[in-house]
Amino acid sequence: MEERVVVEKIVKKYKTKKTELIALNGISFSVGRGEIFGLIGPDGAGKTSLFRILTTVLLADSGKSSVNGYDTVREYKKIRQCVGYMPGRFSLYQDLTVQENLEFFAAIFDADIKKNYRLIKDIYSQIEPFKDRKAGQLSGGMKQKLALSCALIHEPEVLFLDEPTTGVDAVSRKEFWEMLHRLKEEGITILVSTSYMDEASLCDRVALIQKGEILSINTPEGVREEFRRPLWAVKATEMFRLMNELAGDPAVASCYPFGQYHHVVLKTAGDDRGVLEALMKKGRYEQAEILSIKPNIEDCFMALMNK
Amino acid sequence: MKQLLIFVRKEWYHIWRDRRTLFILIGMPVVQIVLYGFALTNEVKNSRIAVLDESRDPATIKLIQEIGASRYFNVVRLIHSQKDIEAVFREGRTRMVVVFLRGFQDDLLHTNHAQVQLIADASDPNTANTLTNYASAIIADYQQSLNQGQTLPYQIKTQIRMLYNPELKGAYNFVPGVMALVLMLVCAMMTSISIVKEKEMGTMEVILVSPLKPFRIVIAKTIPYLFVSMVNIVSILLLSVYALDVPIVGNVWLLMAESILFTITSLSLGLLISNTAKTQQTAMFTSMMSLFLPTLLFSGFLFPVENMPVPLQVISNVVPAKWYYIIVKSVMIKGLGFASVWKETLILAGMTLFLLGISIKNFKIRLA
Numbered sequence: 001m002e003e004r005v006v007v008e009k010i011v012k013k014y015k016t017k018k019t020e021l022i023a024l025n026g027i028s029f030s031v032g033r034g035e036i037f038g039l040i041g042p043d044g045a046g047k048t049s050l051f052r053i054l055t056t057v058l059l060a061d062s063g064k065s066s067v068n069g070y071d072t073v074r075e076y077k078k079i080r081q082c083v084g085y086m087p088g089r090f091s092l093y094q095d096l097t098v099q100e101n102l103e104f105f106a107a108i109f110d111a112d113i114k115k116n117y118r119l120i121k122d123i124y125s126q127i128e129p130f131k132d133r134k135a136g137q138l139s140g141g142m143k144q145k146l147a148l149s150c151a152l153i154h155e156p157e158v159l160f161l162d163e164p165t166t167g168v169d170a171v172s173r174k175e176f177w178e179m180l181h182r183l184k185e186e187g188i189t190i191l192v193s194t195s196y197m198d199e200a201s202l203c204d205r206v207a208l209i210q211k212g213e214i215l216s217i218n219t220p221e222g223v224r225e226e227f228r229r230p231l232w233a234v235k236a237t238e239m240f241r242l243m244n245e246l247a248g249d250p251a252v253a254s255c256y257p258f259g260q261y262h263h264v265v266l267k268t269a270g271d272d273r274g275v276l277e278a279l280m281k282k283g284r285y286e287q288a289e290i291l292s293i294k295p296n297i298e299d300c301f302m303a304l305m306n307k
Numbered sequence: 308m309k310q311l312l313i314f315v316r317k318e319w320y321h322i323w324r325d326r327r328t329l330f331i332l333i334g335m336p337v338v339q340i341v342l343y344g345f346a347l348t349n350e351v352k353n354s355r356i357a358v359l360d361e362s363r364d365p366a367t368i369k370l371i372q373e374i375g376a377s378r379y380f381n382v383v384r385l386i387h388s389q390k391d392i393e394a395v396f397r398e399g400r401t402r403m404v405v406v407f408l409r410g411f412q413d414d415l416l417h418t419n420h421a422q423v424q425l426i427a428d429a430s431d432p433n434t435a436n437t438l439t440n441y442a443s444a445i446i447a448d449y450q451q452s453l454n455q456g457q458t459l460p461y462q463i464k465t466q467i468r469m470l471y472n473p474e475l476k477g478a479y480n481f482v483p484g485v486m487a488l489v490l491m492l493v494c495a496m497m498t499s500i501s502i503v504k505e506k507e508m509g510t511m512e513v514i515l516v517s518p519l520k521p522f523r524i525v526i527a528k529t530i531p532y533l534f535v536s537m538v539n540i541v542s543i544l545l546l547s548v549y550a551l552d553v554p555i556v557g558n559v560w561l562l563m564a565e566s567i568l569f570t571i572t573s574l575s576l577g578l579l580i581s582n583t584a585k586t587q588q589t590a591m592f593t594s595m596m597s598l599f600l601p602t603l604l605f606s607g608f609l610f611p612v613e614n615m616p617v618p619l620q621v622i623s624n625v626v627p628a629k630w631y632y633i634i635v636k637s638v639m640i641k642g643l644g645f646a647s648v649w650k651e652t653l654i655l656a657g658m659t660l661f662l663l664g665i666s667i668k669n670f671k672i673r674l675a
Binding site: 105 | 309310312313317320321324325503508509510512513514515516517518672673674
């Protein structure tokens, strides 16, 4: 596998007068060519810091990283020619129109819009009817599509997308990810961060990241397989009381709300269903429901976090 | 080249689409010139004075007429007793009272010695001084007219000629000052704000992750403001020639060239500020405090630098506006050529190169 992004023991600390915040605590991973690599983690996990280090706009305190074979510190100029970067915050010119934004970003990368149009055609054609509208007046989804178009117009070899789907509706999110898969076919390496756990399964590999540390790196299936204990979903009429009682019970390893259900993992393997039924009976819950389920990425994340 | 052109075009869109700011940028010099030209002038015109004439003889009546006829004075009150003098000043609108004692003409003709008293409101010392000088001059003129036909044994006549500004117009002083002030404000403040805005909006992050060289970013950012400044220079010069009657005695192109040089100095200062400022507010206040005030105080436009204590005079040397002010006065008002301002020009050029150099060198190629 041809490695396009290599991160070795990167540490980044933010110092203020009183406290020291560790944003990245010695993380390492690598991403191959044409791979969609997802960084999954909650806000404040260190995703944006990592993206900024890899796109050369921030210096790490220690550790080494390279993009496309170029060192992110020494050869930053070369990296700036071959990557596309879409920051988490909408970072286009709000007072320029859609087309002016695209032309500007094409120009600063010395790219030809006509030549590279095939890359952005699928997304840009959706916002083209609004090409004379100011970028600031676009909807959230359209803004992201424009930002992606601007990040892609110079045909980058590695694409960094920092939370591209935050604040975007479900349909646009789906379209966005379909787009990423088409770009992958073009051989573009994509690093994408998200705090939506359900998007993890759309990546080739994911790194679960929390408080500057990587909890796990695997394929989405691999991450799920790492979850070895049986997982149960329980539901009853009094969900709040159920939550408190389950969390307080010595037999329960973890319990957290997930949609309509509470997801429960027990400490002892064996007759799990029996234990849960006994608990529910003791508390006199009505319409009790106990299901055995397969873990999703979020369950894995919760389990890894509690380790 | 195309890269640079599109970047400049983008900057121009930013300026052009923010109509309110553009209006202020273009309108500010006009308003300043008009304000300084017509409202905030320190020239003395039509001052309200009162007269206490206890003799009422032909001589005093003639003198009062002479004083009232001059464009400096307006005789608005005749008062009748010494007690009223205080009262008139307390009302606050009268600047000076002329007092003739009883028997003015008699004294003048018989004893060759008459007295007139000028009482001025010196709470504004400069005006009081100017008013009494003007009044004394009028009285002296009258005295000379009395002596016509006679030859006095000893006589010294002072002949005064006000060079470059025979009418002693304040405009000759402040037009160069306003030019320095406006260029400094437009260029330095606006460039620093426009760069810091990109940092604030997050667009700088995207521009940084591109092959664009810092030098080009800086050049592209400044060109539109250079253009706005040129518009300002032209509008100030047009206003001063056609509205304030301040002629451009020297070479217009030399004046333009020097102004462009000073514009570039100000732009470099703006770039320097943008290197350190993190928010648009900081950029604005830094520009205000570190550029606007020194320009106002140390350029010599409001307060003569020669009168300042030596340490302040030394400080004034690092204020670019001081040199530009000297250049504009020399070229525009005195009509001197490049040969007389090459030294100042060289100093300005040196400052520009220095500032531009460090601001490009310190341009942040990363976020933190």
